Amino acid sequence: MKANINRGLLLALLVSSPCVLADRVATLPEDRAGELQPVAQPNLEGQPEDISTVLVEARAQVDALLQSRAAATELADAYGDLGSLYQIHQLGQAAERCFENAVQLAPDSFRWAYYLAWVTLQSGRNDLALQRFETARKLDPDYAVLTLRMADAWLDLNQQDKAQAAYQAVVDVEGLQAASRYGLGQIALLRRDYAQAVDYLTQVLALDPAATRVHYPLAQALRALEQNDAAREHLAQLGNDLPVARDPLVEELQALQSGARLYFSRAMKAIRKHDYAAAVTAFEQGLQRDPENPDARVSYARSLYLAGDTDAARAALEAMLVAQPEHVTGRFLLAVLQDESGATAAAVSDYTRVLELDPAHAGANFYLANYYFRQGKYDAAALHYARAVAADARNVPARLLQLAALQKIPVKDVILRQQLETAVQQVPEQPLFVVRLISLLCTSDAPDARDPAEALRLAERLVGEQAFPPYRELLALAYAATGDFGQAADTQEVLLSVAVWTMPGEAARLEKGLSAYREKRLPEEGVLPLLPAVQVPPLDATAVFRDYPTARPY
Numbered sequence: 001m002k003a004n005i006n007r008g009l010l011l012a013l014l015v016s017s018p019c020v021l022a023d024r025v026a027t028l029p030e031d032r033a034g035e036l037q038p039v040a041q042p043n044l045e046g047q048p049e050d051i052s053t054v055l056v057e058a059r060a061q062v063d064a065l066l067q068s069r070a071a072a073t074e075l076a077d078a079y080g081d082l083g084s085l086y087q088i089h090q091l092g093q094a095a096e097r098c099f100e101n102a103v104q105l106a107p108d109s110f111r112w113a114y115y116l117a118w119v120t121l122q123s124g125r126n127d128l129a130l131q132r133f134e135t136a137r138k139l140d141p142d143y144a145v146l147t148l149r150m151a152d153a154w155l156d157l158n159q160q161d162k163a164q165a166a167y168q169a170v171v172d173v174e175g176l177q178a179a180s181r182y183g184l185g186q187i188a189l190l191r192r193d194y195a196q197a198v199d200y201l202t203q204v205l206a207l208d209p210a211a212t213r214v215h216y217p218l219a220q221a222l223r224a225l226e227q228n229d230a231a232r233e234h235l236a237q238l239g240n241d242l243p244v245a246r247d248p249l250v251e252e253l254q255a256l257q258s259g260a261r262l263y264f265s266r267a268m269k270a271i272r273k274h275d276y277a278a279a280v281t282a283f284e285q286g287l288q289r290d291p292e293n294p295d296a297r298v299s300y301a302r303s304l305y306l307a308g309d310t311d312a313a314r315a316a317l318e319a320m321l322v323a324q325p326e327h328v329t330g331r332f333l334l335a336v337l338q339d340e341s342g343a344t345a346a347a348v349s350d351y352t353r354v355l356e357l358d359p360a361h362a363g364a365n366f367y368l369a370n371y372y373f374r375q376g377k378y379d380a381a382a383l384h385y386a387r388a389v390a391a392d393a394r395n396v397p398a399r400l401l402q403l404a405a406l407q408k409i410p411v412k413d414v415i416l417r418q419q420l421e422t423a424v425q426q427v428p429e430q431p432l433f434v435v436r437l438i439s440l441l442c443t444s445d446a447p448d449a450r451d452p453a454e455a456l457r458l459a460e461r462l463v464g465e466q467a468f469p470p471y472r473e474l475l476a477l478a479y480a481a482t483g484d485f486g487q488a489a490d491t492q493e494v495l496l497s498v499a500v501w502t503m504p505g506e507a508a509r510l511e512k513g514l515s516a517y518r519e520k521r522l523p524e525e526g527v528l529p530l531l532p533a534v535q536v537p538p539l540d541a542t543a544v545f546r547d548y549p550t551a552r553p554y
Contacts, residue, residue: 023041023059023063024062024063024066024067025038025039025041025059025062025063025066025082026038026039026040026041028066029066029067031069032066035104036101036104036105037097037100037101037104038097039082039094039097039098039101040093040094040097041059042086042091042093042094044056047089050289051089054085054262055082055085055086055089057262058078058081058082058085058262059082061078061081061082061266062075062078062079062082065078072105072106073105073106074269075105076101076102076103076104076105076106076109076112077102077106077269079098079099079101079102079105079112080098080099080102080106080109080111080112080115081262081265082098083095083096083097083098083099083102083112083115083119084115084252084253084256085256085262086098087115087119087253088253088254088256088257089257092119092122092123095119096116096119096120096123099112099115099116099119100116102115102116103116108139109139110136110139110140110143111249113132113135113136113139114133114136114140114143114146114249115249115253116132116136117129117132117133117135117136117146117149118149118249118250120132121133121149121152121153124156126153126154126156126157127157129149129153130150130153130154133146133149133150133153134150137150143249144170144173144176145170145173145175145176145245145246145247147166147169147170148166148167148170148176148179148180148183148245150166151163151164151166151167151170151180151183152183154166155183155186155187160187160190160191163183163187164183164184164187167180167181167183167184167187168180168184171184174246175244175245175246176245176246177207178203178204178207178208178211178243178244178245179242179243179244179245181200181201181203181204181207181243182200182201182204182211182214182242182243184200185197185199185200185201185204185214185217185218185221186217188200188221189217189220189221192224194221194222194224194225195225197217197218197221198218198221198222198225201214201217201218201221202218204243205218207243208243208244210241210244211241211242211243211244212237212238212239212240212241213238213239213240213241213242214242214243215234215235215237215238215239216234216235216238218234219231219232219234219235219238222234260286260287260288260289260290260293260296260554261286261290261554262286263282263283263285263286263289264282264283264286264290264293264296264299264553264554266282267279267280267282267283267286267299267300267303267554268299268553268554270282271299271303271306276303276306276307276308277307279303279306279307280300280303280304280307283296283299283300283303284300286554287300292323293554294320294323294324294327294330295329295550295552295553295554296553296554297316297319297320297330298317298320298327298329298330298333298550299550299553299554300316301313301314301316301317301320301330301333302333302545302546304316305337305541305542305545306542306545306546310337313337313545314334314337317330317333317334317337318334321334326357328354328357328358328361329548329550331350331353331354331357332350332351332354332361332363332364332548333544333545333548334350335347335349335350335351335354335364335367336363336367336539336541336544336545337541338350339367339539339541340539340541344371347367347371348368348371351364351367351368351371352368355368359387360387360390360391361391362387362388362391362392362395363388363544363548365384365385365387365388365391365398366384366385366388366395366397366398367539368384369381369382369383369384369385369388369398369401369402369405370401370536370537370539372384373401373404373405373536374536378405378406378408378409379405379409381401381402381405382402382405382406382409385398385399385401385402385405386402389402393426393427394426394427396427396430396432397537399419399423399427399433400432400534401534401536402419403416403419403420403423403436403534404534406419412446412449413440413444413445413446413448413449413450414446414448414449416440416449417437417440417441417444417448417449420433420436420437420440421437424437431462431471432532434458434462435462435470435471435474435531435532436531437455437458438455438458438459438462438474438477438478439474439477439528439529439531441454441455441458441478441481442455442474442477442478442480442481442522443477443481443522443528450481452478452481452482452483453482455477455478455481455482456475456478456479456481456482458478459471459474459475459477459478460475460478462474462475463475469495469498469499469502469503470529470530472491472494472495473492473495473510473513473529474529475491476488476489476491476492476495476513476517477513477522477523477528477529479491480516480517480521480522481522485517485518485520485521488517489514489517489518492510492513492514492517493514495510496510496511496514506530509526509527509530512524512527513527513528
């Protein structure tokens with residue numbers, strides 16, 4: 001109870017009497033005074049208590065970073081987060097100052113530059129908003145809704161030609177079709193092109209029937225065309241809702257209204273610093289405000305695991321899946337936990353369920369393939385490894401194990417050659433695929449797979465890049481495969497003279513290879529250059545929980 005009283009007293013002091021306590025956000029330390037704008041403490045009277053608490057905590061975070069002389073990017077994010085909260089809770093002036101500071105500290109951040117321009121537009125200062133949107137556009141020219149925002153500003157300034165060109169530029173962009181047509185309809189109405197205005201505004205209502213404000217300009221255009229009955233029908237439906245424009249950054253702002261996003265964002269920052277205990281705490285605070293957020297609950301479970309509490313992570317995932325049984329990432333991570341604990345049947349069941357929901361899921365395909373490979377079910381293993389590679393072309397273990405599975409089925413050498421050539425093309429920096437391709441091109445009995453000339457070219461390139469003994473042995477094999485046994489013997493002899501000292505365990509095998517070349521024949525199977533063994537790697541659940549990507553962490 002005492003802790004609650006102290007917290008309430010602190011909140012009251014910060015909210016009602018900002019001058020009572022030091023507030024570096026408003027006064028600024030001397031070393032920041034010439035760089036940043038002071039942000040006056042806004043009046044939080046009338047804000048719900050939980051929102052006031054979130055705002056005070058976010059401001060305290062900025063204050064603490066100012067005191068500790070934190071790095072510019074970290075301080076920029078804290079100012080940006082505080083500005084986001086102020087903006088969504090109708091504290092626009094304080095929000096703008098925060099975004100100005102975020103932009104000053106992180107001039108390459110599109111997010112803060114865009115929010116600063118958007119806040120300016122919301123306040124009706126169109127000229128300044130356009131300048132700020134231009135700055136943001138240089139950072140991300142592909143953020144299409146920015147063009148729509150600029151068109152809105154130009155239209156408010158009656159710069160119709162610029163507005164029209166901007167609206168036309170995004171008229172077919174998904175999520176912007178209705179809003180851009182609304183702008184074009186207004187321009188047509190201003191230009192007294194009533195037929196075109198009716199056409200555009202009718203399209204708006206077809207795309208977004210909830211945009212009830214559109215009925216008024218549409219009624220004006222219809223009345224000008226002397227379609228009075230239709231005009232009256234639209235006036236009777238008049239409301240205040242504008243067409244919705246899909247704006248992911250603004251939608252993220254709107255998500256802050258619950259207060260949870262601040263804590264989720266704080267948790268992700270802690271994860272990036274590998275401070276998983278802090279991430280757990282922040283996720284718990286956020287989930288108190290947004291308990292049904294399935295993505296945040298999964299991220300919370302990941303944080304619990306990385307903080308060392310496997311049982312709590314499992315319980316968190318299982319609880320989330322009761323409410324959201326088709327959550328792909330949650331189901332996959334639970335499968336990984338089952339796999340790690342030795343509950344193989346449960347893991348396979350969960351991996352299979354993930355693939356029913358998302359057949360291209362790289363992780364589930366890879367780990368299910370590993371299971372089949374260990375079971376000797378090489379057909380199934382090869383299939384799932386192939387799907388894992390299709391999802392991530394740079395998944396080297398999946399490619400190597402796919403090839404190993406294909407060899408155990410077995411498949412024709414020409415198929416192996418095609419697979420290896422694709423791997424060399426897509427992962428050129430990985431020599432393991434080149435090594436295997438050279439060996440196949442030299443030793444295959446299939447005419448459509450054997451190609452000693454290509455093998456020699458590849459081997460010469462390998463040795464030219466790095467004169468590694470196994471590469472030199474492959475070069476000797478390639479010479480022999482092309483019929484140049486003299487060069488093969490010379491290359492092998494030099495390699496053998498070095499191997500006696502550096503690889504004594506391989507000297508006997510290399511001597512047999514040299515004898516074969518002197519006899520003008522290829523070495524036998526056991527004498528050929530050794531290829532690195534391919535084995536199913538052990539499951540590293542920590543790496544999965546730490547690194548496996550997710551589209552929405554909260």
